[in-house]
Amino acid sequence: MTAVLRARGLGKRYRKHWALSDCTLDVPAGRVVGLVGPNGAGKTTLLNLASGQMAPTAGSIEVLGAQPAESPAQLARVGYVAQDTPTYSGLTVAEHLKLGARLNPSWDDALARDRIATLGLDPRRRAGRLSGGQRAQLALTVGIAKRPELLILDEPVAALDPLARREFMQALMEAAVEQRLSVVLSSHLVSDLERTCDYLIVLVDSRVQVAGDVDELLASHHRLTGPRRDPSRLPADQHVLTESHTDRQTSLIVRSDGPLHDPSWTVGRISLEDLVLAYMSRSGGAGARPALEALR
Amino acid sequence: MIWLTLRQFRVQAAIMGGALVALAALLALTGPGMADDYDRGIAACEAGGDCAVFTRQFFDDHQALYQTLVAALMCLPGAIGLFWGAPLITRELETGTHRLVWNQTITRTRWLVVKLGLVGLTATVSGALAGLMLSWWAGPLEKAGAEQFPRMTPLMFDSRGIVPLGYAMFGFVLGVTAGVLLRRTLTAMAVTLAVFVAVQLAVPAWIRPYYIPAKVTVTKMTSENIEGLMFTDRREVKVRLKQEPGIWELSSRTIDSSGRAVSSLPSSLATGACAPPTRAGNAANAKERCFSEITRLGYRQKLTFQPAGRFWPFQWIETGLFLVLSAALTAFCFYWTRRRVS
Amino acid sequence: MIEFHLDPQSGVSPYMQLVRQVRHALRLDMLREGDQLPTVKDVVAQLAINPNTVLKAYRELEHEGLVAARPGVGTFVTRTLADASLAALGPLRLDLRRWLAKARRAGLDEESIEALFLTTFRAEAEEEIA
Known part of the structure; x- marks a missing residue:
């Protein structure tokens, strides 16, 4: 399958600050990709680069095999629901659909009307008077009804209550099945993505920490607990993400591509949330690491 | 995209349309009557010989409305910049809707072309309409006020002919530019207002006088061309020259025999040759004596001005200047929106 | 027809939870031969989960010979465990x-x-x- 998103050494700088640096990715098509990381990690920057909202400072990015937003044809292939799901507050729901129909040759009006009817939205209502969840659904409808191949969503559910979140994700997943969409969505909460994503990108401090198929990631990361010892003596193919020690016990989260043979470790599964947290805390402690290594 | 632009713009367009219709109605109701009054008055006074009193009276009668309209017309381009230009892009950036619209199947360039084109065109046409309507209406007043307020002089020039078109377009693009640069509607509005006022002050003061090299005349002072001599409290003697009607006087100063400008004639004149006549019968003689003395001393009056006949060339040049400025700002807006805004 | 549910605290991956729920229903005779499983779209819309998860679960069940997909119609139970x-x-x-x-x-x-x-x-x- 072709890559839906391919980045090589991608970077974006605002004045002196790198919002995203040295990002290399190959995201396969047909996936629901979760982009997770703390606020300010560069998620929005990466998505804006992918949707062609901004141009990279360094490196290159290809979306569906072409430069983002290089032509109307490319714009038609990628849908984007921006952060806070913006809509024109002065325009009615029906006018948003009309906007979509006027601006997109590929617009599927029946689909859009169907969705609005299913949601129970009054077409004459102004978008400014909709609830947050309804506004998000409207933005999603506009994104879906243009019938893109890839739909990008930036923190779509961050501002929604749990019920609206669930309803939004249901609608999104349904559309993904119906239209065979590739989806990339970002969140600062893993729980939003745990059920829905089969591919994960963890972005911390403007860098990609890990990216890959969720099942493979879960299969290659383990929690090891055992008697206290120095983690630097682990085999070379085992990379320690986090370590914590008591006077008797050591527990580690490691990435290992091969099987774990050492019988003195108790090996446990970790959840997706543990995995993401491990990468986040590792990056957070990056400043302290060289000092620790010097002590060894 | 045209539909969307019109939909977003319909309130402002309706307000402008309403204002133009109201203006047209006002002018249509008052204009013909005023022109008739003027024609009848002129006919009557020409029979009597001197029309100076009538024209002054006529002008004074209509001055209040006239000045109000001139002021309104001068505010129009600023208002367009403030309320159309500044929010046009900035409002989208503030509410994030640019991300919605830029991700439809439409390039940013096309989006901007339609938005700037439609609204800019409306702004320009509105300015042109208002300017032409006022020019039509103010015809009689122009004639009546030719001496007091020639149409070449700054305030009159700005509200007449085709320049309002250029100002309107410039005001609009200025507002858009401030908006995309500052990304805050209110700040952009304030900056637009400040810059627009500054330009409106700077152009007549420092740029317009030089469109075509000014005419300079150096004349001997005689009782015919001098309107009056003023003796100030500080014993200075100032000269006021009779003007050709309709010119735009840039400077009028007295020069001495070596050609240097002087601020005052010698105060000795006030007590000597130009002393007020003691007996009424001598008034004419005293005047002649005074001016021949001034001429003998080598004093002449140097007048720098733009003649009345340059009104239309100046209108074209100034309109052109503002169109070029607008084009430059538009180009910048395109560059900035495509490269820097996201 | 069976209705799926997911337990996020179980530590069992979502696809395996679906597989187990089908097997369980087969054992308890709640699903019988010829019954139709919910379409992928329905499961996805109901649980807000990744469609690939459902596809993977159904493939697994197919592989075990418990169900068969009829293209354009749906997925049907072919065997009972009861x-x-x-x-x-x-x-x-x-x-x-x-x-x-x-x-x-x-x-x-x-x-x-x-x-x-x-x-x-x-x-x-x-x-x-x-």
Whole structure:
């Protein structure tokens, strides 16, 4: 399958600050990709680069095999629901659909009307008077009804209550099945993505920490607990993400591509949330690491 | 995209349309009557010989409305910049809707072309309409006020002919530019207002006088061309020259025999040759004596001005200047929106 | 028709939860041969989960020979587990009962029995993997 998103050494700088640096990715098509990381990690920057909202400072990015937003044809292939799901507050729901129909040759009006009817939205209502969840659904409808191949969503559910979140994700997943969409969505909460994503990108401090198929990631990361010892003596193919020690016990989260043979470790599964947290805390402690290594 | 632009713009367009219709109605109701009054008055006074009193009276009668309209017309381009230009892009950036619209199947360039084109065109046409309507209406007043307020002089020039078109377009693009640069509607509005006022002050003061090299005349002072001599409290003697009607006087100063400008004639004149006549019968003689003395001393009056006949060339040049400025700002807006805004 | 649900705290991956729920329903005779499973779209819309998860679960069930996909129509149950497994379970359950009685006589309480079972079960599973 072709890559839906391919980045090589991608970077974006605002004045002196790198919002995203040295990002290399190959995201396969047909996936629901979760982009997770703390606020300010560069998620929005990466998505804006992918949707062609901004141009990279360094490196290159290809979306569906072409430069983002290089032509109307490319714009038609990628849908984007921006952060806070913006809509024109002065325009009615029906006018948003009309906007979509006027601006997109590929617009599927029946689909859009169907969705609005299913949601129970009054077409004459102004978008400014909709609830947050309804506004998000409207933005999603506009994104879906243009019938893109890839739909990008930036923190779509961050501002929604749990019920609206669930309803939004249901609608999104349904559309993904119906239209065979590739989806990339970002969140600062893993729980939003745990059920829905089969591919994960963890972005911390403007860098990609890990990216890959969720099942493979879960299969290659383990929690090891055992008697206290120095983690630097682990085999070379085992990379320690986090370590914590008591006077008797050591527990580690490691990435290992091969099987774990050492019988003195108790090996446990970790959840997706543990995995993401491990990468986040590792990056957070990056400043302290060289000092620790010097002590060894 | 045209539909969307019109939909977003319909309130402002309706307000402008309403204002133009109201203006047209006002002018249509008052204009013909005023022109008739003027024609009848002129006919009557020409029979009597001197029309100076009538024209002054006529002008004074209509001055209040006239000045109000001139002021309104001068505010129009600023208002367009403030309320159309500044929010046009900035409002989208503030509410994030640019991300919605830029991700439809439409390039940013096309989006901007339609938005700037439609609204800019409306702004320009509105300015042109208002300017032409006022020019039509103010015809009689122009004639009546030719001496007091020639149409070449700054305030009159700005509200007449085709320049309002250029100002309107410039005001609009200025507002858009401030908006995309500052990304805050209110700040952009304030900056637009400040810059627009500054330009409106700077152009007549420092740029317009030089469109075509000014005419300079150096004349001997005689009782015919001098309107009056003023003796100030500080014993200075100032000269006021009779003007050709309709010119735009840039400077009028007295020069001495070596050609240097002087601020005052010698105060000795006030007590000597130009002393007020003691007996009424001598008034004419005293005047002649005074001016021949001034001429003998080598004093002449140097007048720098733009003649009345340059009104239309100046209108074209100034309109052109503002169109070029607008084009430059538009180009910048395109560059900035495509490269820097996201 | 079966309705799926997911337990995020179980630690079992979502696709495996779906597979187990189908097997469970087959064992309890809640699903019978010829019954249709919910479409991928329905499951996705109901649970807000990744469509690939559902596809993977259905493929797994297909691979086990429990269901078959009819293109354009849906996925249908082709075999039932109720009879065969219950019959097979009878002797095993008897053994287990005997063992439980033995454990109680040895003084083990419920938790200890459970812990013993789980540790043995896991050790066995790990040996198999290794």
